[in-house]
Amino acid sequence: MSTLHVDSIMKRYGNNQVLSDVFMSCSTGGIIGLLGRNGSGKSTLLKIIFGALHTDNKFVKVDDDIINATKDTVGRIAYLPQDNFLPNHIKIKTLIVLLCETESIQFIKDHQLISPFLNRYVKALSGGERRILEVFLIIFSRAKFILIDEPFNGIAPIYKDEIKDLIRRQTKHKGFIITDHDYSNVLDLASKVVLLHNGSTRPIKNIKELEQFGYLP
Numbered sequence: 123m124s125t126l127h128v129d130s131i132m133k134r135y136g137n138n139q140v141l142s143d144v145f146m147s148c149s150t151g152g153i154i155g156l157l158g159r160n161g162s163g164k165s166t167l168l169k170i171i172f173g174a175l176h177t178d179n180k181f182v183k184v185d186d187d188i189i190n191a192t193k194d195t196v197g198r199i200a201y202l203p204q205d206n207f208l209p210n211h212i213k214i215k216t217l218i219v220l221l222c223e224t225e226s227i228q229f230i231k232d233h234q235l236i237s238p239f240l241n242r243y244v245k246a247l248s249g250g251e252r253r254i255l256e257v258f259l260i261i262f263s264r265a266k267f268i269l270i271d272e273p274f275n276g277i278a279p280i281y282k283d284e285i286k287d288l289i290r291r292q293t294k295h296k297g298f299i300i301t302d303h304d305y306s307n308v309l310d311l312a313s314k315v316v317l318l319h320n321g322s323t324r325p326i327k328n329i330k331e332l333e334q335f336g337y338l339p
């Protein structure tokens with residue numbers, strides 16, 4: 123078993139102290155559902171864990187290895203941002219080979235949600251098709267810990283269950299931190315739920331607590 127350990131993360135934009143007291147721990151086999159209101163700092167936190175955003179205060183460790191920069195994340199942490207990140211002019215079958223773990227490449231190419239697009243370029247996909255491809259590339263990437271920002275955004279309800287099943291299967295050897303405003307899907311997947319509230323992470327035991335913290339009405 124491997125563990126991603128996140129502690130002592132602080133981040134301020136000008137006078138806006140977005141993160142002040144963050145603690146999270148995710149082991150392979152687990153899925154952390156990260157919830158929080160708009161602007162609570164979820165994307166900021168994922169970017170800092172991955173190393174895509176700088177802050178002076180952070181402690182991120184995978185097993186015994188301290189993660190300081192994006193180069194330290196190779197094979198350890200992968201990150202799906204909210205926004206498109208794929209290059210437009212590469213064929214989809216090439217991206218799969220470049221980015222995914224060897225043992226899953228054939229499975230992905232044969233999958234009904236991906237196989238129709240193998241010979242297309244990313245620029246020829248619709249927004250939802252592109253998001254499905256991005257989710258596949260990240261959850262089957264070579265990293266042990268996968269950070270996913272809004273995987274279900276723009277994806278039709280019928281495909282969400284399939285994506286959740288794929289994520290669950292990957293927990294055999296990976297750990298996930300997932301945030302999405304489609305909170306019912308996050309709760310459905312998560313083995314632990316964490317709420318970002320006033321800059322702090324708070325472990326959540328039940329729906330009632332989400333109401334008490336003002337996340338749910």
Ligand SMILES: Nc1ncnc2c1ncn2[C@@H]1O[C@H](COP(=O)(O)OP(=O)(O)OP(=O)(O)O)[C@@H](O)[C@H]1O
Nearest residue numbers: 135136138140158159160161162163164165166167
């Ligand atoms: N580059 C930046 N400069 C200044 N402020 C920023 C910057 N990026 C984010 N912020 C602010 O930091 C806070 C946290 O933003 P962040 O995007 O992390 O929130 P979030 O929880 O992911 O929000 P959402 O759920 O709406 O996507 C917000 O108040 C936002 O306005």
